[in-house]
Amino acid sequence: MDTGALIAFFEDLHRHPELAFEEVRTTAKVRRALTDAGIELLDTGLPTGLIAVIRGSRPGRVIGLRCDLDALPIQEETALPYASEEPGKMHACGHDFHTACMLGAALLLKERQKDLAGTVKIVFQPAEEAGTGGSRSVVATGLLNDVEEFYAIHSYPYFNVGTLGIKEGAVMAAPDRFSVTLYGKGAHAAQPHDAIDPVPALAALIEGFQTAVSRNADPFDPAVVTIAKVQAGTAWNVIPETAALEGTVRTLDNGVRAMIRRRLEALAASIAAAYGCTADFRYAEGPDPVINDASLCAVCRDLALRSGFQVDRQEDTMGGEDFSEYLKICPGVFVRVGTGGHIASHHPAFTVDSAALPAAAEYFAALARERAEYIKGE
Ligand code: NI
Numbered sequence: 001m002d003t004g005a006l007i008a009f010f011e012d013l014h015r016h017p018e019l020a021f022e023e024v025r026t027t028a029k030v031r032r033a034l035t036d037a038g039i040e041l042l043d044t045g046l047p048t049g050l051i052a053v054i055r056g057s058r059p060g061r062v063i064g065l066r067c068d069l070d071a072l073p074i075q076e077e078t079a080l081p082y083a084s085e086e087p088g089k090m091h092a093c094g095h096d097f098h099t100a101c102m103l104g105a106a107l108l109l110k111e112r113q114k115d116l117a118g119t120v121k122i123v124f125q126p127a128e129e130a131g132t133g134g135s136r137s138v139v140a141t142g143l144l145n146d147v148e149e150f151y152a153i154h155s156y157p158y159f160n161v162g163t164l165g166i167k168e169g170a171v172m173a174a175p176d177r178f179s180v181t182l183y184g185k186g187a188h189a190a191q192p193h194d195a196i197d198p199v200p201a202l203a204a205l206i207e208g209f210q211t212a213v214s215r216n217a218d219p220f221d222p223a224v225v226t227i228a229k230v231q232a233g234t235a236w237n238v239i240p241e242t243a244a245l246e247g248t249v250r251t252l253d254n255g256v257r258a259m260i261r262r263r264l265e266a267l268a269a270s271i272a273a274a275y276g277c278t279a280d281f282r283y284a285e286g287p288d289p290v291i292n293d294a295s296l297c298a299v300c301r302d303l304a305l306r307s308g309f310q311v312d313r314q315e316d317t318m319g320g321e322d323f324s325e326y327l328k329i330c331p332g333v334f335v336r337v338g339t340g341g342h343i344a345s346h347h348p349a350f351t352v353d354s355a356a357l358p359a360a361a362e363y364f365a366a367l368a369r370e371r372a373e374y375i376k377g378e
């Protein structure tokens with residue numbers, strides 16, 4: 001597949017975005033391109049997503065590359081000639097670019113298979129946008145247990161084409177979700193003395209939850225508590241029975257994460273009690289923070305400079321990513337690839353400059369090839 005064909009592949013994916021766990025067409029298209037090139041596929045038993053494997057002719061190590069397939073429920077507002085043809089669905093996070101890039105890397109590795117040492121496993125993951133569901137299902141197949149280093153790609157609109165973002169340590173947060181429902185006693189709005197009003201209790205809770213960050217977390221340990229949804233009552237003259245809120249906790253460290261969770265739960269119970277209400281507190285953990293391995297970042301940076309890329313530190317973000325599931329198997333790096341556009345991902349006007357594609361595919365192929373050949377102590 002030449003550069004033109006790879007860009008056409010990307011544009012076709014962009015035209016036909018599919019949401020998490022629905023990546024049937026995308027999977028079929030990638031599968032066809034891989035099998036046409038004679039690349040072996042592992043049987044994941046999953047309805048969408050793929051694992052390709054390229055086995056070298058000499059002994060070496062097992063290296064994993066990972067991309068994601070799914071799009072977002074967003075109505076595209078770009079003027080691209082290959083804009084989404086699916087109403088309300090859009091590749092607004094560049095996963096079409098990631099998929100095309102890792103396909104390109106797979107084809108390059110296949111071409112050089114006889115020179116390759118070790119094994120490269122390339123994961124085309126379903127459902128990155130669905131919490132941990134996508135990566136957990138792939139990891140649970142056990143087919144990646146022998147991988148010794150993992151590398152993931154993500155597009156980055158704030159770097160120009162030709163720049164890679166590589167940074168050691170935490171680069172993506174753990175995106176957790178919580179909800180609280182307060183139970184009081186409803187009454188006529190003119191008779192508050194007959195009610196246990198959950199609305200002022202909810203207001204106190206909204207205020208109180210912020211102290212988990214401002215008073216309990218170390219200022220040098222980033223943490224976010226956002227209450228994004230609030231609900232109480234259905235009429236102006238009725239005190240409701242219940243009031244509820246939902247939100248997210250973002251942390252870069254599992255210790256801080258556990259502390260915030262404990263504080264929110266304690267605040268919910270004690271503030272509810274202070275107002276005569278009871279609280280139902282729920283907390284759902286998302287993926288762990290993504291922690292890039294420092295020594296492998298140095299490896300990635302060295303290859304980037306040798307390959308003619310500029311290297312920048314990526315901006316810190318409290319966004320979440322389920323690549324951390326693979327990092328429970330082995331160390332790795334989440335590499336940002338500059339794709340220009342300067343509009344945030346998950347925005348209807350987000351774009352990726354496909355000019356970044358050929359060099360990015362070459363980079364990940366070279367990274368996998370060199371690391372599969374690497375012998376410790378060399
Ligand atoms: Ni993404």
